[in-house]
Amino acid sequence: MRSDFFQELKDRGLIFQVTDEEALKKQLNEESVKLYIGFDPTADSLHIGHLLPILTLRRFQQNGHVPIALVGGGTGMIGDPSFKDAERQLNTLDTVQDWSQSIKNQLSGIIDFENKENPAIVANNYEWLGELKLIDFLRDIGKNFTINYMMSKESVKRRIESGISYTEFAYQLLQAYDFYELNRRYGCLLQLGGSDQWGNITSGIELIRRESGKQAFGFTMPLITKADGTKFGKTEGNAVWLDPEKTSPYEFYQFWINTDDRDAVKFLKYFTFLPLEEIAAIEAAFTAAPEQRAAQKALAKEVTTLVHGQEAYNQAVRISEALFSGNVKNLSGEEIQQGFKNVPSYQVQTEDVLNLVDILVTAGIEKSKRQAREDITNGAIYVNGDRVQALDYELSGEDKLDGKFIVIRRGKKKYYVLQF
Template sequence: MGSAFFEELKARGLVHQVTDETALEKQLNEESVKLYIGFDPTADSLHIGHLLPILMLRRFQQNGHVPIALVGGGTGMIGDPSFKDQERQLNTLDTVKDWSQSIKNQLSRFIDFDDATNPAILANNYDWLGELKLIDFLRDVGKNFTINYMMSKESVKRRIESGISYTEFAYQLLQAYDFLNLYEQEGCLLQLGGSDQWGNITSGIELLRREKEVQGFGLTMPLITKADGTKFGKTEGNAVWLDPEKTTPYEFYQFWINTDDRDAVKFLKYFTFLSLQEIDAIEKEFTAAPEGRQAQKALAKEVTTLVHGKAAYEQAVHISEALFSGNIKDLSADEVAQGFKGVPSYQVQEADDLNLVEILVTAGIESSKRQAREDIQNGAISVNGERRQELTDSLTESDKLGGRYTVIRRGKKKYFLLIF
C-alpha cells in the first residue's frame, strides 16, 4: 500500500467524486481498508455495465485492501430508483435468490475469496433486511433522515415529477442501513459505486456519523459514456453479458474490438490491468497508425481474457480471422455456433433432398428453384466459404463442419446456417 495507488486510480480516470479525499487517501496509505460495492440481482447474470465496479474491487484487493461484494438479495426485491425513468418490475424471492447465487459465482472469477492475506468477503443484504422489523427500521434508521434531505437527492428529484412509489423512495435508507451493518459486522468504512449512486452513498455516510460517530467514505466512478453518444454496454440494443451462455466470448470480443477510436485508450485505462506505462506505449503506436487498431486489439485481448480466459480469447480471434478471410472450413462446430449465432438457420430433416438447388429452396434461402439456379450459375452461392456453380451439386458429409453445420452465403453478406 502506498500513495501511488490512489494517484493511479485518478490517473486512470476512475475517481469521479469522493468524500474527504485527503482523509481517505491517508487511510488507504496507512492501513488495509474494507470497502464494499453492492450488486442488485436484477437478472441472472451481471453485464459489462457492472465490469468497472467489479474491477475496482479487484484493484483494491491487489493493493492490500479487503473488498466486500454485497449481493443485494434484499434491495433487489425493492428496486433502486436512481436515474431510472420508471418503477422496476418486482421479482419473487426465489428468483432473486437464484440470481444472487449466479452473481456470486461470477464475482468469484474476478476477486479472490480464498486469498491468504486479504480474502474478499461476500455478503447478501437479505440476511439482515429480510429479518428487519418495520417499527425498528423506522425508529433506528428513518429517524435520522428528514424528508427534505431525502428529496434533495438528484436520483429522487428526477422522479418526483413522473412519480415515485414510497417503496423506491425508501431505497436510499435501505442502502444506508447496509453501510451501517457492514461497518458493524466487518468494520467497513468505504463504499464505492457508479456516479448515479452518490445520493445513496452519502446517506450511508450520514447514518454512520449519526449512529456510530465514525467517518465513513464514499467514492464514485464516472458513468461511462461513449464518444458517439450511444449507451455503453449495449450492442444492437442487447446487453453484453458476462455469462458466456448469454453473450458468447466471440460476441464479447467483437464488442471490444469495435470500440470507437476516441474511446479505446480511455477504456484501456478503465478496464485493463496494463500499467499506465504500457497503455502509454500502446497509445503512441495507435496515434501514429490508428488503422492498425492496436488499442482495440489490446483492449479486446485483455478484457476477453480477464472475463472468459485465454482459450476463449484465442478462439474468438480464430473465428474473427476465419470470417474475415473466408476460411470457414477451418472452424470447429463450437466456433461456427459462436460465429454465426443469430443468423437465419434451418434444421435439415431426414427426408430433405440435399441437391444444392433443392436445399436452398427448402431452407428458405431462395424463393424459387429458378432463382436458386440463377444465383448458383452467377457465382452468388458459396458453401463454407467456397463458391459452388454446378447445378448438379449436392451437399455431402464433407460439407458438414464438425459433422453439424453448413454455412451458406448468398451474395456478399447474407449468411445462413444449415444444422444437421
C-alpha cells in the first residue's frame, strides 16, 4: 500500500469532490478500506462511460483496498434521474437480472475477484431491495430525510420543471440504503461515483451517520468531456461498448487511437496504469512530435489490452496497418469482419457473373459498365489490395480471403466487401 496513494489520485485528476478530505486521506494511506461503486443494468453491456469507475476500483485494489462492485439489480428497475432529461423506460425483472449477470461477467474481466489478499466483492442490491416492505422502509429509512433535503439535490432540481415521478424521486433513498447495507454487511466506508452522483452519495453518508453514528466517506470523479465539445463515450453517434460483440476490439481500438490531441495525455492519466513519470515522458515526446501520435498509440494499446487482452490489441493493430497500406491479403476472416464492419457489402449470388466489370455494377460499386471499365482502365480498382486493370479479369476462388471474402477498393479509400 503506497503512502501517497491519495495524492496520486489527485495528480491523475481523478478526484472532483470529496467529503472530509483529510480524514479520508488518512484512512486510505494507513489501512485497507472497503469501497464501492454501483452499476445499474440499463443495457446488456457496460460502455466506456463506465470505464473510469471500473478502472478506479481496480486502482484501489492494486493499492491494497477491497473494491465492492454493486450491480443494481434492484435500482436498475427504477432508474436514476441524475442528469437525465426524461423518465427512463422501466424494464422487467427477468431483463434486469439477465443484464445484471452480463455486467458481473464484464467486471470480472477487469477487477480481480480471486485475489487471495484482497479479493473484490460483487453484490447485487436486489438481494436486499427486493425484500423491502414499504411500511418498514418509510418508517425506518424515509424518516431520516426531509422533502427539503431531497429537493435540494441537483439531480432533482434539474427535473422539477419538466416533471419527475415519485419513483425516480425516491431513487436517492434506495441508493442511500445501498450504502447503509454495504456498510452494515461488509464494513464499506467509501462510495465512489461520477460527479452526477454527489447528491446520492451524500444521502448515503447521512443515513449511515443517523442510523449507526459511523463516519463514511464519498468522492466523485470528474464528468469526462472531450475537448471538441462532443460527448465522451460515443463515436459517430453510437455508444462504445465493452462487449466485443457490440463494439469489436478493432472499433474499440480505433476510438482511442483517434483521441483528440488535447485529450490524449489527460486520458492516459485517467484510463491507464502507466506510472505518472512514464506518462510525463510520453507527453514530452508527444509535444515534440505530435504527428507521431505517441500519446494516442500508448492510450489505445493500454486500454484495448486492459479490456480485451493482448491478442485483441495485436489484431486491431494488424487490421489498422492493413487498411492503411491497402494490403488486406494477410487478414483472417474474423479480422476482415471487424475491419470492414461498417463498409458496404454485397452477398454474391450463385447466378452472379464474376467478371470484374459485371460484379462491380451488380454489387453497386459502380453505377454503370462504362464507369466500371473507365475506373479499371485508369487503375482505380483494387482486388484485395492489388490493382487490376484488365477488363476481362474474372474473380475466382484464389481471390477469396478465408474462402468467403473479396475486398474491393475504389480509389484511395472507398472499400467494399463481397461475401460468398
